Amino acid sequence: MSPPPEPSGTTLYVHVPFCVVKCGYCDFNSYEVEDRSVLDAFVDGLARELALTALPQAPPSVFIGGGTPTFLEPRQLARLLEVLAEHVDLRACPEVTMEANPESATEEKTRIARAAGVRRFSLGAQSFAAERLRFLDRAHSAERIGEAVAELRAGGCENLNLDLMFGIPGQTLAEWERDLETALELRPDHLSCYNLTFEAGTRLERERRAGRVAPNDEDLDRAMFLHTRERLAAAGFTAYEVSNFAGRGGPCRHNDHYWLQGDYVGVGPGASSHRAGVRSTNLKPLEQWLDSLARGLPPVAEAETLAPRQRAGEAMWLGLRRTDGVDLDAIEARLRAPVREWYARPLDELRAQELLVREAARVRLTSAGLLFANEVGARFLGA
Numbered sequence: 001m002s003p004p005p006e007p008s009g010t011t012l013y014v015h016v017p018f019c020v021v022k023c024g025y026c027d028f029n030s031y032e033v034e035d036r037s038v039l040d041a042f043v044d045g046l047a048r049e050l051a052l053t054a055l056p057q058a059p060p061s062v063f064i065g066g067g068t069p070t071f072l073e074p075r076q077l078a079r080l081l082e083v084l085a086e087h088v089d090l091r092a093c094p095e096v097t098m099e100a101n102p103e104s105a106t107e108e109k110t111r112i113a114r115a116a117g118v119r120r121f122s123l124g125a126q127s128f129a130a131e132r133l134r135f136l137d138r139a140h141s142a143e144r145i146g147e148a149v150a151e152l153r154a155g156g157c158e159n160l161n162l163d164l165m166f167g168i169p170g171q172t173l174a175e176w177e178r179d180l181e182t183a184l185e186l187r188p189d190h191l192s193c194y195n196l197t198f199e200a201g202t203r204l205e206r207e208r209r210a211g212r213v214a215p216n217d218e219d220l221d222r223a224m225f226l227h228t229r230e231r232l233a234a235a236g237f238t239a240y241e242v243s244n245f246a247g248r249g250g251p252c253r254h255n256d257h258y259w260l261q262g263d264y265v266g267v268g269p270g271a272s273s274h275r276a277g278v279r280s281t282n283l284k285p286l287e288q289w290l291d292s293l294a295r296g297l298p299p300v301a302e303a304e305t306l307a308p309r310q311r312a313g314e315a316m317w318l319g320l321r322r323t324d325g326v327d328l329d330a331i332e333a334r335l336r337a338p339v340r341e342w343y344a345r346p347l348d349e350l351r352a353q354e355l356l357v358r359e360a361a362r363v364r365l366t367s368a369g370l371l372f373a374n375e376v377g378a379r380f381l382g383a
C-alpha cells in the first residue's frame with residue numbers, strides 16, 4: 001500500500017446558509033428564511049467577501065455547500081456562480097461540487113451549475129422510509145429523492161454522491177438494508193453513509209435530554225455500519241474513509257484534502273478557513289455577516305493560531321479516519337513536531353487494544369478500530 005498523500009494547495013468552500021426547513025439533527029450554520037429577497041443580498045455579500053479575501057490561486061477543489069445551495073432560485077444560483085467565476089477558474093478546477101436537496105434540485109438548476117463548471121453533485125437523501133424522513137424533519141418524500149436524481153442526471157450530472165444516514169431512532173437493520181439497496185438502484189457514483197449523531201444545541205439533542213427520544217442501541221448501529229461496508233464492497237465501492245465510499249466517481253477530493261489537514265478558505269456566513277496554522281471563522285448570522293461586508297470589513301468572528309500540539313492532535317484525529325491511515329514521518333516533517341513522542345502512550349495503548357496497527361511509520365485503524373473511530377480519534381485530541 002502506498003503512503004497516504006500529503007495535502008497540496010488550498011481548497012475553496014462557499015457556504016449557502018439557507019434551508020426550507022431546519023432539520024432537528026443538524027448543527028450546521030443554516031436557517032429558514034421567509035423573505036427570499038435576502039438571497040439576493042446574500043449573493044451581493046458573497047461578491048464583496050470574495051473581493052476582500054486572499055483566495056487560493058488554482059484551488060484543487062471548490063465546494064459549494066450548506067445549508068442548501070439549491071434553495072436559491074435559478075437566476076440567483078446563476079449569479080452566485082458568475083460572481084465565483086470572476087475569481088476562480090471553475091472549469092479548470094479538478095473538482096467542483098455543489099450540494100443539492102431533493103425538494104429543490106431541478107434539471108434547470110443542474111444545467112446552470114453544469115454550464116458554470118460544477119461537475120459533481122451531492123444530494124442529501126438520508127433515508128427512503130417516510131417515517132424516518134418525518135422524524136428527521138426532512139422537507140421531501142422518499143419518492144422525490146428518485147425524481148431529484150433523475151432531474152440531476154437529465155441536467156448533465158455525471159458524478160453524483162448520495163448522503164445517507166443510519167442509526168436513526170426507530171430504524172431497524174432490515175430497513176437500513178433496504179435503504180442501501182434503494183440507494184444503489186439509483187446508481188450513485190459515490191456514497192456517504194453517516195451514523196446519526198446527537199449534536200449539542202439541536203432539537204434532537206434537547207429531546208434526548210428530555211427523555212422523549214432515545215438513541216438506538218450501539219450494537220445495532222455497529223451492525224448497520226458493518227453491513228454498509230460489506231454491501232458496498234460487494235457493489236464495487238471503495239471505503240476510503242470511515243463514512244465515505246468511492247464508486248465510479250472516485251473519492252471526494254475536497255473532503256479528502258480536509259482529512260489530510262490541507263489548507264482551505266471558506267466564504268459565506270459561519271464558514272471557517274485554515275491557512276498555515278491559523279484558523280478563522282466567519283460571523284454566523286446573515287445580518288452580521290452582511291453588515292460587516294457593507295462596511296468593507298472581513299466578516300471574521302474569531303481567529304486563532306493553533307498550537308503545534310493541537311495541529312498534531314487534529315492530524316491524527318482526521319487522518320486516522322482515512323483507510324490509508326497516517327504516516328507519522330510525514331506528519332512530523334510537515335508540522336516539525338515530535339508526534340511519536342507526544343502520542344507514545346495512546347499509540348501503545350490503542351495498539352495493545354488492537355484498535356490500531358503500526359507498520360513502520362504507518363498507523364491505521366484495525367477493523368475493530370473502525371467501529372470506534374470517534375473514540376480512537378478523541379484519544380489524540382485530548383492527549
Ligand SMILES: C[S@@+](CC[C@H](N)C(=O)[O-])C[C@H]1O[C@@H](n2cnc3c(N)ncnc32)[C@H](O)[C@@H]1O
Pocket residue numbers: 025026027028066067068099100101123124125126163164165194195196197198199
Ligand atoms: C449539513 S448537510 C448539507 C447538505 C444538505 N442540506 C442536506 O440536507 O442533505 C450535509 C450532510 O451532513 C449529514 N449530517 C448533518 N447532521 C448530521 C448528524 N447530526 N448526524 C449525522 N449526519 C449528519 C447529512 O447526511 C447531510 O446530508
Ligand code: SF4
Pocket residue numbers: 018019020021022023026027028030066067068101124
Ligand atoms: S441537514 Fe441539510 S437541509 Fe437539513 S438543516 Fe442541515 S443543511 Fe439544512
